[in-house]
Amino acid sequence: MILEKDLGKRKNKKNRKEKKGRKEEKEFEAERQGLINSLNEFGISKPVLAAMHRVPRQEFVPPFLREVAYVDTPLEIGYNQTISAPHMVAIMCELLELAEGQKVLEIGAGSGYNAAVMAELLGKGKKKGQIYSIERLKPLFEFAKANLKRTGYKNVTLLLEDGSLGAPAFAPFDRIAVTCTAPKVPKPLLEQLKPGGLMVIPIGDYFQELVLIKKDKNGRISREGKGRVVFVPLIGKYGFKNA
Numbered sequence: 030m031i032l033e034k035d036l037g038k039r040k041n042k043k044n045r046k047e048k049k050g051r052k053e054e055k056e057f058e059a060e061r062q063g064l065i066n067s068l069n070e071f072g073i074s075k076p077v078l079a080a081m082h083r084v085p086r087q088e089f090v091p092p093f094l095r096e097v098a099y100v101d102t103p104l105e106i107g108y109n110q111t112i113s114a115p116h117m118v119a120i121m122c123e124l125l126e127l128a129e130g131q132k133v134l135e136i137g138a139g140s141g142y143n144a145a146v147m148a149e150l151l152g153k154g155k156k157k158g159q160i161y162s163i164e165r166l167k168p169l170f171e172f173a174k175a176n177l178k179r180t181g182y183k184n185v186t187l188l189l190e191d192g193s194l195g196a197p198a199f200a201p202f203d204r205i206a207v208t209c210t211a212p213k214v215p216k217p218l219l220e221q222l223k224p225g226g227l228m229v230i231p232i233g234d235y236f237q238e239l240v241l242i243k244k245d246k247n248g249r250i251s252r253e254g255k256g257r258v259v260f261v262p263l264i265g266k267y268g269f270k271n272a
């Protein structure tokens with residue numbers, strides 16, 4: 030039998046939990062704003078900053094790291110993998126010139142955070158674009174899926190595959206973001222990039238460089254180095270062979 034006084038206790042407990050949640054969200058909001066302010070030094074544009082402001086990074090890290098979700102650093106997400114540092118996500122989004130309606134391929138879904146930020150930049154409603162994000166590790170594929178579902182991102186399709194092969198069934202892509210480092214640019218990714226398309230990809234092993242690849246209207250490829258970076262390896266047929 031449930032007594033009236035017990036119902037009262039339960040209600041109070043629920044209220045306390047809701048209040049705590051609201052307080053936590055307020056604190057996160059302040060920390061998120063602080064992080065966005067600090068990204069100014071990287072010359073990030075307003076649309077990218079606004080997109081990052083809308084994504085709750087604390088929902089994309091393991092529970093024990095929620096407190097430090099807005100420190101501008103990569104954080105572990107298990108299986109020797111990381112969610113990238115916010116400034117790196119911002120720089121990659123900036124270089125890709127993301128816009129409403131584009132079709133984007135991401136290699137390395139990890140936590141799903143980068144995909145969520147990109148989704149914010151692809152528009153809303155009928156005109157919104159679509160992201161295909163590939164992850165090779167099943168537990169991280171499930172982690173990203175749960176995080177994106179909880180935070181309400183519906184235009185991200187997750188695929189459990191070797192991303193070095195791209196996603197031929199959904200190609201060609203306007204943009205490709207590779208969030209793990211490759212020994213060289215995987216041929217299938219170059220083939221699956223649309224003429225006029227852009228790709229960002231870290232290249233190298235110990236010494237890595239972020240490379241911006243452009244495919245012009247005639248299919249000619251050019252590449253520009255964008256600075257030293259540190260990423261986990263792309264493991265797969267067109268990547269590194271061992272974990």
Ligand code: SAM
Nearest residue numbers: 112137138139140142143164165192263264265
């Ligand atoms: N974008 C992620 C985020 O927002 O959390 C961070 C990605 S983490 C730096 C790199 C990810 O690439 C890891 O989750 C790793 O398992 C994945 N990865 C490595 N090789 C891969 C491959 N061949 N195909 C798909 N994912 C791969």
